[in-house]
Amino acid sequence: MSTGFFDGIEPVKFAGGDSTDPMAFHHYDADETVGGKRLEDQLRFAVAYWHSFAWEGGDPFGGQTFQRPWYPQDSMANAKLKADVAFEMFEILNAPFFCWHDADLRPDQGNFADNLSTLEEITDYIGTKMEGAKTKLLWGTANMFSDRRWMSGASTNPDPDVFAFAAATVKGCMDATHKLGGQNYVLWGGREGYETLLNTDMGAELDHMGRFLSMVVDYKHKIGFKGQILVEPKPQEPSKHQYDYDAATCIGFLRKYGLENEVKLNLEQGHAILAGHSFEHEIAVACAEGMLGSIDMNRNDYQSGWDTDQFPNNVPEVALAYYHILKAGGFTQGGTNFDAKLRRQSLDARDLIAAHVGGMDVCARGFKAAAAMLEDGGLENALAERYAGWQDDRARAMLDSDLASIQKRVLDEGINPQPKSGRQEILENWVNRFV
Incomplete structure (x- = not known):
């Protein structure tokens, strides 16, 4: 037997994005x-x-x-x-x-x-x-x-x-x-x-x-x-x-x-x-x-x-x-x-x-x-590109190395890295395409 509290309120149905019914689902279709x-x-x-x-x-x-x-x-x-x-x-x-x-x-x-x-x-x-x-x-x-x-x-x-x-x-x-x-x-x-x-x-x-x-x-x-x-x-x-x-x-x-x-x-x-x-x-x-x-x-x-x-x-x-x-x-x-x-x-x-x-x-x-x-896959691709340097064998080996060995390599090879763009605005624009 109904309590009467929700009298007049029907079970909520999926009506789709074109519906203007405030008591219907416009995006949530349970079976989708x-x-x-x-x-x-x-x-x-x-x-x-x-x-x-x-x-x-x-x-x-x-x-x-x-x-x-x-x-x-x-x-x-x-x-x-x-x-x-x-x-x-x-x-x-x-x-x-x-x-x-x-x-x-x-x-x-x-x-x-x-x-x-x-x-x-x-x-x-x-x-x-x-x-x-x-x-x-x-x-x-x-x-x-x-x-x-x-x-x-x-x-x-x-x-x-x-x-x-x-x-x-x-x-x-x-x-x-x-x-x-x-x-x-x-x-x-x-x-x-x-x-x-x-x-x-x-x-x-x-x-x-x-x-x-x-x-x-x-x-x-x-x-x-x-x-x-x-x-x-x-x-x-x-x-x-x-x-x-x-x-x-x-x-x-x-x-x-x-x-x-x-x-x-x-x-x-x-x-x-x-x-x-x-x-x-x-x-x-x-x-x-x-x-x-x-x-x-x-x-x-x-x-x-x-x-x-x-x-x-x-x-x-x-x-x-x-x-x-x-x-x-x-x-x-x-x-x-x-x-x-x-x-x-x-x-x-x-x-x-x-x-x-x-x-x-x-x-x-x-x-x-x-x-x-x-x-x-846009974000995954951007991440892979940004961290691609760590796929190099020498880069990965560095994690098992020591400070003195790493310093010698920097001196021997003249390593002098330059900053690379994080491309945050481009990625934010990419997200906005979906939301």
Whole structure:
């Protein structure tokens, strides 16, 4: 039986580029073959439970603006209604995946035992809904940043009882993710950092965080979970400085604690910008190390300077991101999760559907541009030409040589190199042909 929340909104169809229907796909045809696979299988879209259903429309300067039939989110009855609405939306969008935090699914009971009980109850309920639905679970995670108990971190907390509460919470969330057939499990350390070094033992906190993540990996193998374990970089907000600052920082951390073969990265567009990087930079760093797992697709407002989590609308940015993903072989168990929310003035159910339609279309358009760029080979040819000198046997042998031998060669051969153009503008013009 319908909840009535989406009354009057039909399942979204592909209408093509000539359509003016704002509730239709213009570029995303799930069955279109791009890069050798169906577009749905390439992009692997996921709806974020937290922003779409749990977020109430507040911001740092004002409270709730949305009025939903499952508010207040303080009872299991409303949690089940929220799940009913969510699966109605998944069907309207024909969404292949969704993602959740435990706190999105069930009301906080104030103690671990009851939180675990209600999590098990609601994920059993969601499991029954998944039996009759197409939509699968891309990943689950634990919210260990919102409640006041996490104000000084979770695995990095100076209080060992909070560490224990965090470990118990993650075990419950991993069990729930495994039960629902999740393809990944994510850890986002929203408060794994510090406000001031005056009261922080950074070395101890990093060691505790590394040990915690090792426990997660051990438990994954113990229960036979076949999904990827992912960590998500972010430089700041809510903490002043978070230990998982960016992709390179996370990779260094994983290598330090011997986890580089067990854990990959979940990268977010908005977090990349906060770290002073582009999204394609973060993706390229992860791909270079074979550690890209999945992505959260959104954007920030470049004037505001903070994490606004808006739906993507910049095709060139998206195209360059997917270019690096495709170049590295595309997604395996990861996907494109819309970690994005409506503006707090966008109150209606129709807005929620339209936001996802637009985001999916932008991603499809960008992905098709990326595939076309890769097929054309222009960037690969330019790279090959720029680095052609390293194909010379003497150049490669130099890497196994020493400074004294190299200096002798420079003197003997009178080597005096002249700069060569990087041709950046020409390459930017080439990209613009596709986007």
